[in-house]
Amino acid sequence: MGLCITYSLLLKGATRQEVRELLGELHREAGELSLEDLEELVDLEGEACHLLKGDPKTPDPDFKVKFGAMTMEDLAVIHNRGKERIPSCKNLIGFEVFPGAGCSTCTFGLASQAATPDEWQWYDYCKTQYASSPEYGGLEHFLKCHLAVTKILDGCQRLGILEDVSDESGYWEERKLEGLIDCLSRYNFFTAAAIGTAKDLLEPLGYKAEAPILNRPDFEHLEARGRSAPPAWEAPTAPAPPEAEKKPEVGENPEAES
Incomplete structure (x- = not known):
């Protein structure tokens, strides 16, 4: 991911x-x-x-x-x-x-x-x-x-x-920084929400979720944005x-x- x-x-x-x-x-x-x-x-x-x-x-x-x-x-x-x-x-x-x-x-x-x-x-x-x-x-x-x-x-x-x-991100084809930045934001929101959900499911079972995004000081903010965002925020395929x-x-x- x-x-x-x-x-x-x-x-x-x-x-x-x-x-x-x-x-x-x-x-x-x-x-x-x-x-x-x-x-x-x-x-x-x-x-x-x-x-x-x-x-x-x-x-x-x-x-x-x-x-x-x-x-x-x-x-x-x-x-x-x-x-x-x-x-x-x-x-x-x-x-x-x-x-x-x-x-x-x-x-x-x-x-x-x-x-x-x-x-x-x-x-x-x-x-x-x-x-x-x-x-x-x-x-x-x-x-x-x-x-x-x-x-x-x-x-x-x-x-x-x-x-x-x-x-x-589409940057290779389009060379638009605003598109690259927007895609990064969507990926961070999506990843934080997905990892946060996995963490909530695994920890009660005695397992520990590990992912780089969990180490970010703003993880909870990203997770909240990702969970509250509409489907359009999901990372593109x-x-x-x-x-x-x-x-x-x-x-x-x-x-x-x-």
Whole structure:
């Protein structure tokens, strides 16, 4: 639950060197933005691309980038077959971005499933809603984070590697700040009301509800607005992401599965 930007990248008929040059340029452009953190460009080939399952205390240092390169079939292997080595892509070039506090991390890159690259693709998303929490800087901080992700996607489009974007706020298509802000408000009201209702139902049963929005100092205000709002306040239904369902959140570490 939360306002997200979902995207897929695609490039056909490119050599490994051409892919590296394009992503190197995208990485340099990202470095000019006001991001909380930008990791180095990762370039992996063969078995080095595979996501390793191991000791949670010593996680794969490139886990998040490898996760971004994974297909839904790879995830099925993790959850259903318990493999020790994940049969993912053969070539992977990408980098990890942390837009700011409250946001999820996201990755940008291209990966090929073939030993001899011909078609490169990528799929990931960034949840930006909780960057709007007052403890992180409120609306101004949210806008900085959401617009930073949008600018990186603009770079992907300019470089010819962008396949699709689904921005639940509609900002990607419309570029209207007032629409983005209005959508954020609706999502916050809706989320607070939904989580508040779940909390009221679970606590008498001895369970504890946990969600980022519960930590907001204005949670009760948002919950009241959400519960009193007419149906039009409900969060809009986002278009289905391309080709597959949304991946699990990175925090739900597949490495922990056995």
